[in-house]
Amino acid sequence: MEDKIRVLLSEEEVDKKIRALGDQISKDYAGKSIHLICVLRGGVFITCELAKRITVPVTMDFMSVSSYGDGTESSGRVKIVKDLDDTIEGKEVLIVEDIIDSGRTLSYLIELLASRKPNSIRLCTLLDKPERRVTDVKVDYVGFNIPDEFVIGYGLDYAQKYRNLPFIGVVEND
Numbered sequence: 001m002e003d004k005i006r007v008l009l010s011e012e013e014v015d016k017k018i019r020a021l022g023d024q025i026s027k028d029y030a031g032k033s034i035h036l037i038c039v040l041r042g043g044v045f046i047t048c049e050l051a052k053r054i055t056v057p058v059t060m061d062f063m064s065v066s067s068y069g070d071g072t073e074s075s076g077r078v079k080i081v082k083d084l085d086d087t088i089e090g091k092e093v094l095i096v097e098d099i100i101d102s103g104r105t106l107s108y109l110i111e112l113l114a115s116r117k118p119n120s121i122r123l124c125t126l127l128d129k130p131e132r133r134v135t136d137v138k139v140d141y142v143g144f145n146i147p148d149e150f151v152i153g154y155g156l157d158y159a160q161k162y163r164n165l166p167f168i169g170v171v172e173n174d
Helices: 011-028 043-053 104-114
Strands: 004-009 034-040 057-066 080-081 092-100 120-128 141-145 166-172
Touching: 004 043, 011 120, 034 043, 034 104, 043 120, 057 092, 057 104, 080 141, 092 104, 104 120, 104 141
Parallel strands: 034 057, 034 092, 092 120, 120 141
Antiparallel strands: 004 166, 057 080
16 A cells, blocks of 8 residues: 655755755855764765755765654664764764754764864754754754654655655655
């Protein structure tokens, strides 16, 4: 049985927003290099598209952090599945995430990375659900604030399905 999917944000809307984020980040980091930290797996789509649109020098590393498993609700426990390969000491770090929900994972991650002595840490997310926040997290760059719905596509999955959709959608349950 195929799931019925409602488009929340079109491919064109997402692309336009990532271009705007890239422009703003380029202005904010003018004259500097930026080190993107992609939060896997979902963040890979936004990170790659964003990196192409940033005009200052970019380096990149990847972390895999889990608090969901295969469910639709955060477990509240954060687990580092894959840590960074390179040091971030003295770097201008921008964490790139697909979605921020409760804020627990990012709060933990920011605290962990701050202990590694980067010059700065900022946070960029494609999607934000601020009304779901249980931990205060300062988000520097937000693509879209979205309603409290479980979204898929553009890197976001449901039990590892739908990451490859070029838009942000919602599975409609009949």
